[in-house]
Amino acid sequence: MTAGRKNSFTNTDWNTPQKYVDAVNEVFGGKICLDPCSNMWSIVNAEKEYIFPEYDGLKESWVFQNVFVNPPYGRNKDEKTSIYDWIKKCYETYDKYENDILLLIPVATNTKHWKNYIWGKASSICFLYDTRLRFLQNGKDDGKGAPMACSMIYYGNNIEKFVEVFSRFGWVITL
Numbered sequence: 001m002t003a004g005r006k007n008s009f010t011n012t013d014w015n016t017p018q019k020y021v022d023a024v025n026e027v028f029g030g031k032i033c034l035d036p037c038s039n040m041w042s043i044v045n046a047e048k049e050y051i052f053p054e055y056d057g058l059k060e061s062w063v064f065q066n067v068f069v070n071p072p073y074g075r076n077k078d079e080k081t082s083i084y085d086w087i088k089k090c091y092e093t094y095d096k097y098e099n100d101i102l103l104l105i106p107v108a109t110n111t112k113h114w115k116n117y118i119w120g121k122a123s124s125i126c127f128l129y130d131t132r133l134r135f136l137q138n139g140k141d142d143g144k145g146a147p148m149a150c151s152m153i154y155y156g157n158n159i160e161k162f163v164e165v166f167s168r169f170g171w172v173i174t175l
Helices: 018-027 083-097 112-117 159-166
Strands: 034-038 048-051 066-069 100-106 124-128 150-155 170-174
Touching: 018 100, 018 150, 018 159, 066 083, 083 100, 083 112, 083 150, 124 159, 150 159, 159 170
Parallel strands: 034 048, 034 066, 066 100
Antiparallel strands: 100 150, 124 150, 124 170
16 A cells, blocks of 8 residues: 555665765764665665665675665565565564664554564664655755655664664654
């Protein structure tokens, strides 16, 4: 259900705004090891980036100290994947390797992916104050905001650092 919004995997270049990239770096101690959802306009500058279609971040290894994920919000009809698959991989990777993972996704607390892989499984959540987070498109701020509220989900053991950093950007709860 899209609540009247059209989801499309064709536009995958919705990049994280600089203030959130800086905050992720701060939580991770100054470096992002993996960005499995990167593209040519990304400003994340992770040590390792998977850029679709050459590398499908869902099929590649996430065995890194930390991972930052700003997944495609729509469906990939060819691969038959959606945001659900990205969130599932975040949780399963954390559960298996106990690495730190930050995940930027829409607030959709009634969805299957929230029920199965966030509630009771994530370490902490920041409900971002930006009511319409302004993602960068083609590397630029076009002034348009996202049509939904967003959140930063944290899987990891450094909850105090996540709370310290992300309390500046929204309401943080620990789970």
